[in-house]
Amino acid sequence: MEKTNNLKTTTEPHTDDKPPTETLSNLTINTNNTNSKLINLNTTTASINSNNQNKGSNLIEIPTISQSDPNSEEVKEMLKGVKEVRVAVIGNVDSGKSTLVGVLTKCVLDDGRGAARQLIFNYDHEKENGRTSSIAQEIMGFKSNDQIEPAKTTDKKNTSWTKILKESDKVISIIDLCGHEKYLKTTIFGLTGLVPDYAMIIIGANMGVQRMTKEHLGIALALKIPIYVVITKIDIAPPDIYKQTLEYITKVLKSTGTQKLPVVVREQDDVCVYAESILFDRICPIFCISNVTGEGVKQLRNFMSMLMSRTGQQLNSTFKSSSDKVEFLMDGAFSVKGVGLVVSGTLIAGKVSVGTNLMLGPDAKGDFKQVAVKSIHYKRTPCDEIASGNSCCFQIKSKDNIKQSDLRKGMVLLDKESSYKPVYEFEAEVIILHHATTIKPKYQAVIHCGVVRQTAQVVSMTCDLLRTGDRGIVRFKFMKAPEYLHVGATILFREGRTRGVGNIKNLIYPEKEKEKEKGK
Ligand SMILES: Nc1nc2c(ncn2[C@@H]2O[C@H](COP(=O)(O)OP(=O)(O)OP(=O)(O)O)[C@@H](O)[C@H]2O)c(=O)[nH]1
Numbered sequence: 001m002e003k004t005n006n007l008k009t010t011t012e013p014h015t016d017d018k019p020p021t022e023t024l025s026n027l028t029i030n031t032n033n034t035n036s037k038l039i040n041l042n043t044t045t046a047s048i049n050s051n052n053q054n055k056g057s058n059l060i061e062i063p064t065i066s067q068s069d070p071n072s073e074e075v076k077e078m079l080k081g082v083k084e085v086r087v088a089v090i091g092n093v094d095s096g097k098s099t100l101v102g103v104l105t106k107c108v109l110d111d112g113r114g115a116a117r118q119l120i121f122n123y124d125h126e127k128e129n130g131r132t133s134s135i136a137q138e139i140m141g142f143k144s145n146d147q148i149e150p151a152k153t154t155d156k157k158n159t160s161w162t163k164i165l166k167e168s169d170k171v172i173s174i175i176d177l178c179g180h181e182k183y184l185k186t187t188i189f190g191l192t193g194l195v196p197d198y199a200m201i202i203i204g205a206n207m208g209v210q211r212m213t214k215e216h217l218g219i220a221l222a223l224k225i226p227i228y229v230v231i232t233k234i235d236i237a238p239p240d241i242y243k244q245t246l247e248y249i250t251k252v253l254k255s256t257g258t259q260k261l262p263v264v265v266r267e268q269d270d271v272c273v274y275a276e277s278i279l280f281d282r283i284c285p286i287f288c289i290s291n292v293t294g295e296g297v298k299q300l301r302n303f304m305s306m307l308m309s310r311t312g313q314q315l316n317s318t319f320k321s322s323s324d325k326v327e328f329l330m331d332g333a334f335s336v337k338g339v340g341l342v343v344s345g346t347l348i349a350g351k352v353s354v355g356t357n358l359m360l361g362p363d364a365k366g367d368f369k370q371v372a373v374k375s376i377h378y379k380r381t382p383c384d385e386i387a388s389g390n391s392c393c394f395q396i397k398s399k400d401n402i403k404q405s406d407l408r409k410g411m412v413l414l415d416k417e418s419s420y421k422p423v424y425e426f427e428a429e430v431i432i433l434h435h436a437t438t439i440k441p442k443y444q445a446v447i448h449c450g451v452v453r454q455t456a457q458v459v460s461m462t463c464d465l466l467r468t469g470d471r472g473i474v475r476f477k478f479m480k481a482p483e484y485l486h487v488g489a490t491i492l493f494r495e496g497r498t499r500g501v502g503n504i505k506n507l508i509y510p511e512k513e514k515e516k517e518k519g520k
Pocket residue numbers: 007091092093094095096097098099100110111112113114115116117130131132133177178179180202232233234235236289290291292
């Protein structure tokens with residue numbers, strides 16, 4: 001069944017003159033943590049793929065652990081000090097995100113009626129209605145900047161990823177996110193919890209910059225994720241509409257809130273320069289492509305092959321070195337038949353080997369429990385060690401008989417010596433980007449911070465009220481469970497169309513507060 005938004009129809013580009021997220025660039029923000037329930041899977045991968053009717057859930061990846069695979073020398077070599085590059089794909093519904101992911105990773109062209117996206121969807125219902133409602137991941141592998149093509153587009157991820165991994169000296173993980181507003185919390189989770197190095201903003205040449213385009217752009221900017229723009233559907237956009245789209249996005253990127261220097265990439269341009277400059281200065285390349293004719297796709301591929309890991313360049317403060325104590329942000333949990341509990345996520349500090357003992361938590365009471373790592377999969381390929389900077393899956397076992405139903409979003413795996421204490425309350429310096437109602441004590445909003453996503457209430461503020469553009473120090477309290485947070489981490493919060501961004505300044509420990517009171 002084809003999507004209701006017909007490809008052949010063109011619409012006027014959005015011409016609302018407001019730049020996105022007016023004051024974002026003024027905040028000092030470090031990317032970090034977000035929170036809610038992890039998806040439970042009690043079935044095998046095959047049955048998940050065919051049966052699970054994911055209702056806009058946050059399932060990230062469906063790992064199939066093959067216990068018999070040998071740990072290949074190529075993979076060991078590949079993983080030596082290598083950091084994957086993670087690119088999140090964002091933009092309005094129907095702009096061609098999933099299609100482009102299919103075109104880039106499967107090395108095929110689209111038919112303009114949804115063929116390429118079918119190759120990357122997680123669920124049958126997504127295949128039927130064409131709309132992404134879960135986070136899908138695919139990989140592009142490169143050897144000396146030449147892409148390693150998958151043998152067959154229909155190969156299962158386990159087969160194609162292992163092949164790509166073995167033949168590549170560089171891997172880009174592409175994180176396909178949802179465009180529909182209904183799934184915005186999943187998209188925010190993808191941007192905060194999966195710690196992308198870059199965000200690729202997709203705009204349909206015929207549809208222009210829409211409200212969700214700006215919303216996604218604003219979130220990427222708030223998280224200080226370097227961005228680049230891809231304008232799709234240049235094959236069907238009427239020339240005047242295409243021109244308006246280009247002019248408008250250029251204006252948005254140059255606006256005071258965004259402060260980028262947009263550059264439309266031409267065929268003869270050296271994309272190497274752009275790949276470096278988006279890391280170090282304000283340049284924002286704009287690629288104009290067609291997923292159907294392939295125009296412009298080669299330039300985009302070349303550019304992507306040159307993108308560097310921000311972790312590798314020590315440009316992402318979320319990550320620590322592999323000699324630091326282990327911190328693993330969990331973004332998914334699965335119960336795999338015959339294997340047991342498997343968790344997926346990103347290792348932001350330390351090194352984990354098969355057999356390493358780690359602490360899993362915080363649970364709803366704030367406790368951590370010891371688990372042992374039984375096996376590690378990097379891009380569906382078994383390996384015996386993984387270092388900070390990479391996303392992977394761990395098969396875990398515990399004496400406490402932890403089940404996937406005991407897991408919740410916001411959980412992490414920490415070094416077994418860790419004495420981290422999760423918190424209910426924290427103070428953050430916030431700026432209100434848009435408000436529908438006034439923000440005052442007792443106001444509630446969903447806080448996103450890395451893999452944490454939970455409703456919190458305003459306990460107190462340094463001012464009486466906060467309105468659009470206002471800044472203040474706000475003390476929040478989580479409603480359900482204490483969370484794993486850090487001073488310096490970026491928080492995003494939203495409630496309906498009210499939204500704000502902030503930076504954690506202080507974690508509140510009630511015992512310490514009581515001691516302080518006594519000392520007075
Ligand atoms: N003609 C033409 N059609 C395209 C192009 N890119 C994508 N399409 C079509 O546009 C439609 C929407 O593409 P999707 O990839 O599903 O869009 P999306 O951004 O992932 O949408 P959501 O997941 O719902 O947010 C599909 O029917 C594609 O075949 C293009 O460059 N040219």
